[in-house]
Amino acid sequence: MSLMTDILAHNQQFVQSKGYEPFLTDRFPDKKLVIITCMDTRLIELLPHAMNIRQGEAKVIKVAGAVVSHPFGSVMRSILLAVYELGATEIAVVGHHGCGMTALSCESILQKARERGVTQETLNLLRASGVELDRWLVGFESEEAAVRQTVATIRRHPLLPTGIVVHGLVMHPETGALDTLELGY
Numbered sequence: 116m117s118l119m120t121d122i123l124a125h126n127q128q129f130v131q132s133k134g135y136e137p138f139l140t141d142r143f144p145d146k147k148l149v150i151i152t153c154m155d156t157r158l159i160e161l162l163p164h165a166m167n168i169r170q171g172e173a174k175v176i177k178v179a180g181a182v183v184s185h186p187f188g189s190v191m192r193s194i195l196l197a198v199y200e201l202g203a204t205e206i207a208v209v210g211h212h213g214c215g216m217t218a219l220s221c222e223s224i225l226q227k228a229r230e231r232g233v234t235q236e237t238l239n240l241l242r243a244s245g246v247e248l249d250r251w252l253v254g255f256e257s258e259e260a261a262v263r264q265t266v267a268t269i270r271r272h273p274l275l276p277t278g279i280v281v282h283g284l285v286m287h288p289e290t291g292a293l294d295t296l297e298l299g300y
Contacts, residue, residue, distance in 0.1 A: 137170075138170050140170055140171030141171065142201065143201050143202055144171070144172055144173045144174050144197070144201060144202070144203055145171055145172045146168070146172040146173050146205075147202055147203050147204040147205060148168075148172070148173040148174070148203060148204075148205050148206075148207060149173065149174045149175075149176065149194055149197045149198070149203045149205070149206045149207070150162070150166070150168070150173050150174070150175045150176065150206075150207045150209055151176045151178065151181050151183065151190065151194070151206065151207070151208045151209070151265065151269075152175065152176070152177055152181045152208075152209040152210075152211075152286075153177065153178070153179065153180055153181045153209075153210060153211055153214055153216075154177040154178060154179055155211060155214065155215070155288065157211070157288040157289075158211060158286065158288060161286075161288065161291050162175075162209065162286065162291070163175075164291065165286065165291030165292075165293065166207075166209075166293070174193075174197045174201060174203060176190060176193050176194070178190050179215075179216055180210065180214055180216035180254065180255060180258075180261055181208055181209055181210045181211075181214075181261070181262065181265065182216070182255070182261055182264075182265050183208075183265045183268045183269060186268055186271075186272055191268075191269070191272060194206060194269060194275075195272075195274055195275070198275070198276065198279060199276075203279075204278070204279060204280065205279070205280045205281075205282065205299070206269055206279060206280070206281045206282065206299075207281075207282045207283075207284060208262050208265045208266050208269070208281070208282065208283050208284070209262075209284045209285070209286055209293070210258040210259070210261055210262040210265075210283075210284070210285045210286070211258060211285060211286040211287070211288045212258055212285060212286070212287050212288060213288055214258050214261075215254075216254035216255055216261065217254055217255060217256065217257065217258065218254065219252070219253060219254025219255075220254075221248060221249050221251075221252040221253055224252050225238060225248065225252070258285050259285055259296055262283040262284070262285055262296055262297075263283055263296060263297060265283070266281050266282070266283040266296075266297050269281050270299075280299035280300060281297070281299045282295075282297060282298055282299050283295075283296040283297035284296060
């Protein structure tokens with residue numbers, strides 16, 4: 116039996132028993148907050164509890180390293196939609212200590228890709244097409260520097276309206292303690 120088979124069986128029971136009822140809310144964040152955080156599994160339940168965020172109170176965007184890597188990419192688009200369409204007025208970039216992005220090696224990822232069937236010809240074609248894999252598949256030196264860079268990218272965005280407050284924090288993934296790097300006030 117596959118993982119998806121288990122998930123779908125659980126989902127059918129969840130819906131039939133109305134397990135969704137405690138989670139009912141609308142699409143507008145009550146606290147008018149957008150959180151950009153890492154996709155690290157340690158943060159899935161810890162982060163909302165540590166920040167006192169409940170269902171329906173914030174828009175949470177999860178991306179590797181909590182990084183806005185391109186000012187006109189999908190993460191920044193999501194932030195702008197949350198501001199303009201959903202009424203968000205504050206943004207919190209929440210990285211975490213011990214992030215795997217600090218150890219990210221482009222060559223290591225490409226080697227694993229080759230081992231799983233991606234050909235050198237494909238990698239050469241991507242490079243010839245202008246994809247700079249060495250710049251795209253890169254991590255960062257420290258979580259703090261990455262959070263500060265992402266905060267700066269968001270604050271400088273030409274489509275971000277004045278009055279939007281952007282904060283930068285780093286969480287301890289064991290305890291949930293938040294280190295403040297940048298407060299937008």
